Amino acid sequence: MQSxxxxxxxxxxxxxxRTGGSKExxxxxxxxxxxxxxxxxxxxxxxNSSTSRKTKPKKxxxxxxxxxxxxxxxxxxxEAFDELLTNKYGLAAFRAFLKSEFCEENIDFxxxxxxxKKTKSPQKLTSKAKKIFNDFIExxxxxxxxxxxxxxxxIAQNIQExxxxxxxxxxxxxxxxxxxxxxxxFLESEFYxxxxxxxxxxxxxxxx
Numbered sequence: 557m558q559s560x561x562x563x564x565x566x567x568x569x570x571x572x573x574r575t576g577g578s579k580e581x582x583x584x585x586x587x588x589x590x591x592x593x594x595x596x597x598x599x600x601x602x603x604n605s606s607t608s609r610k611t612k613p614k615k616x617x618x619x620x621x622x623x624x625x626x627x628x629x630x631x632x633x634x635e636a637f638d639e640l641l642t643n644k645y646g647l648a649a650f651r652a653f654l655k656s657e658f659c660e661e662n663i664d665f666x667x668x669x670x671x672x673k674k675t676k677s678p679q680k681l682t683s684k685a686k687k688i689f690n691d692f693i694e695x696x697x698x699x700x701x702x703x704x705x706x707x708x709x710x711i712a713q714n715i716q717e718x719x720x721x722x723x724x725x726x727x728x729x730x731x732x733x734x735x736x737x738x739x740x741x742f743l744e745s746e747f748y749x750x751x752x753x754x755x756x757x758x759x760x761x762x763x764x
Contacts, residue, residue, distance in 0.1 A: 630751040634743050637735045649751070653742045654734075661699035662730050662738070665692045669727040673720050685718035693726070703729050 625645050633640040640646040647663075654660040668688050675681045692701050693711055703726050714722040742748055 625751065627752050627754045630748070633748075637731075637739050640739070640742075649747065650738075650742055653745060653747060654738055657738065657741070659738065661692065661701055662734050664699055665701050666727060666730055666734070668692070669723045672723065675720075678718075681720070682715075682718045685715040685722050688723060689715055701726065701730055702733070 625643070629643070630646075633643065633646050640650055651660055651663050654663050665688070668684075668691070672681070672684050672688060675684055689711060691697055692699050693703075693708055694700075695708075707725050707729070711722060711726060
């Protein structure tokens with residue numbers, strides 16, 4: 557149930573192409589749409605989280621389940637950026653937040669680098685290195701990240717003989733950018749504050 561909520565949220569930006577007006581008007585309208593939709597989905601998510609654990613999967617195969625954490629667990633994310641990134645639900649929530657700020661390329665690049673460093677096959681390492689470069693590094697890349705020209709050139713040279721440290725400098729730069737900018741804004745967001753709230757316990761009326 558929760559995965560549907562977050563993955564659906566990740567596709568909201570596709571609506572931007574359907575609106576008219578200038579780029580700034582489109583961006584502003586899209587921002588308002590995402591925030592409104594965000595609140596709606598969060599409300600729906602909170603209402604259904606208590607029953608989601610009882611739902612049986614309809615199909616076999618890999619399941620992506622992101623259960624709502626307890627307020628205490630969510631509060632741990634504010635202690636360190638790594639606490640957020642190592643929690644599957646927290647990571648999904650953070651990515652959704654970055655999506656709303658139009659900068660999800662940073663977390664996508666960081667995740668791609670984490671996967672890259674775990675690759676053992678030399679052939680796959682080379683293939684993944686080229687894909688990461690094409691997706692995030694080269695000029696006018698679909699998800700181009702904000703790194704300096706010198707680092708880009710160094711990466712372009714390193715991927716000719718790919719190794720696990722090809723993107724280390726760029727990954728550190730992006731990690732620092734998220735930790736010092738996006739992460740504090742996420743902790744201050746209404747979305748995160750809702751997760752930290754303890755649910756109200758209502759007493760059921762006693763029968764006569």
